[in-house]
Amino acid sequence: MSSKIKKLLIIATFLFMGIYIFSSLILTGPNNPIKVKWYSQIYNLMSPHFLQNWNLFAPDPVADDRGVLVKLQCSDGSETPYIDITTPLIDEARSTRFFGSRELRIISNGIGKRFERDELIQEISKNSKKDNAIHEIINNNRSINEDASEHLLSRYASLKLSNECSNGTIKATKLRFVIHAYPGWSDRKDWIKMGEITQWDTDWRYVS
Amino acid sequence: MGHRLEICILNSIGKNLAAIFNNVEKYLFGPAYGVLGISFLRSIYGFTSLALLVSSYANRYLFVGPNSVFVGDEQLLSKFRVEEAWSFYSWMSSSLVFDLFYHASMVFALLTCLGIFGKLSLFLNYVSTWSFLMAAPALADGGDNFMFIAGIMLMFTRCYNRVTVAPSLARLVRVPVK
Numbered sequence: 500m501s502s503k504i505k506k507l508l509i510i511a512t513f514l515f516m517g518i519y520i521f522s523s524l525i526l527t528g529p530n531n532p533i534k535v536k537w538y539s540q541i542y543n544l545m546s547p548h549f550l551q552n553w554n555l556f557a558p559d560p561v562a563d564d565r566g567v568l569v570k571l572q573c574s575d576g577s578e579t580p581y582i583d584i585t586t587p588l589i590d591e592a593r594s595t596r597f598f599g600s601r602e603l604r605i606i607s608n609g610i611g612k613r614f615e616r617d618e619l620i621q622e623i624s625k626n627s628k629k630d631n632a633i634h635e636i637i638n639n640n641r642s643i644n645e646d647a648s649e650h651l652l653s654r655y656a657s658l659k660l661s662n663e664c665s666n667g668t669i670k671a672t673k674l675r676f677v678i679h680a681y682p683g684w685s686d687r688k689d690w691i692k693m694g695e696i697t698q699w700d701t702d703w704r705y706v707s
Numbered sequence: 708m709g710h711r712l713e714i715c716i717l718n719s720i721g722k723n724l725a726a727i728f729n730n731v732e733k734y735l736f737g738p739a740y741g742v743l744g745i746s747f748l749r750s751i752y753g754f755t756s757l758a759l760l761v762s763s764y765a766n767r768y769l770f771v772g773p774n775s776v777f778v779g780d781e782q783l784l785s786k787f788r789v790e791e792a793w794s795f796y797s798w799m800s801s802s803l804v805f806d807l808f809y810h811a812s813m814v815f816a817l818l819t820c821l822g823i824f825g826k827l828s829l830f831l832n833y834v835s836t837w838s839f840l841m842a843a844p845a846l847a848d849g850g851d852n853f854m855f856i857a858g859i860m861l862m863f864t865r866c867y868n869r870v871t872v873a874p875s876l877a878r879l880v881r882v883p884v885k
Contacts (some may be wrong), residue, residue, distance in 0.1 A: 502773075545792050546789055546790070547789040547790070547791045547792040547841075548855060548856075549838075549856055549858060549859075550789060551849075551852050551853075551856070552850075553849070558766075573872075597758075598758045598759075598761070598762040599762065600762055600763065600765070600766055601759075601762070601763060601770075602766055602769070602770075602844045604846050604848070605776060605846070608845040609845065612787075613856055617835045643786075646786075647783075647786040647787065650780075650783050650786060651783060651786075651787065651845060654776055654783055655776050658769060658775075658776060658779075660770070660773075669831070681782055685878075707780075
């Protein structure tokens with residue numbers, strides 16, 4: 500290989516690495532003017548093989564116990580009581596020392612999706628609280644996430660609990676979300692004290 | 708007198724620091740150690756892929772099978788997956804083909820871990836783990852994300868020259884270390 504081609508190759512490699520490192524810093528870093536202006540270009544460059552995000556610990560770290568129960572409506576019209584689909588998986592995960600099944604993540608990611616917020620929209624909404632258009636975008640974003648969350652959990656439940664109906668076909672599912680907030684820091688030594696428990700039910704969702 | 712002592716101490720610190728830096732530099736950038744580190748990373752990449760596939764084995768029809776949570780529901784998959792992402796599992800409709808691919812994936816992961824067939828097995832392992840997690844995006848975590856990126860970066864390295872059980876079979880892409 501001639502030294503000219505070699506030099507060109509070296510320059511190309513450094514350029515490639517430079518662009519890659521710069522793009523991942525912009526994508527994963529906090530909000531900044533470059534991100535606002537060039538987001539779609541950088542995203543297209545990195546998507547899908549080089550994407551990453553760091554939303555596990557920030558801005559909304561998990562600080563409560565979250566679970567979901569499910570009620571089934573069979574095709575003959577009968578309804579089952581609420582079935583806990585979370586606790587058995589947590590018990591299973593805790594009893595496995597190495598490389599446990601990832602099944603629990605379907606539940607935890609399904610619930611997590613409900614609370615997922617777009618970082619950029621949040622940032623913009625901070626500055627313009629009275630703007631109706633922004634409110635609409637936020638509500639739209641929220642309902643998309645809630646729909647995705649319910650879709651995943653009801654699809655999983657209808658596959659997992661297909662034996663619960665006597666004739667084997669499930670017509671609809673209804674979810675019950677249960678959130679147990681931890682008692683505050685000042686009550687940390689009181690082992691009996693429970694935090695606040697919130698729960699809500701969704702509408703019937705028909706299985707397609 | 709005190710002045711002289713200071714110079715003496717500074718000199719010895721300087722010499723020792725230089726020696727330490729030399730060693731660190733040799734360790735980080737010296738050819739043999741660099742290749743050893745990168746080969747170790749490749750082996751771990753294969754091992755974690757294998758662990759993922761083995762631990763999901765009992766649930767494979769629920770996770771990535773033809774009628775699994777995501778693959779059986781195209782609409783749901785589009786709500787969770789990155790738009791441009793692809794997966795072999797979405798293109799498989801028969802459970803026989805699915806089972807063949809799943810078992811082949813386990814073999815690719817084992818070959819990557821043991822360092823056999825060079826970058827060919829590394830590439831196939833990348834394709835199979837990417838397919839697995841893009842067919843079930845809710846199962847993935849940040850570690851898998853790193854694994855993908857590391858998998859592509861490893862393709863540009865001499866990660867088959869060390870940590871291999873069969874050096875002759877890894878020779879497919881083997882470059883002699885100076």
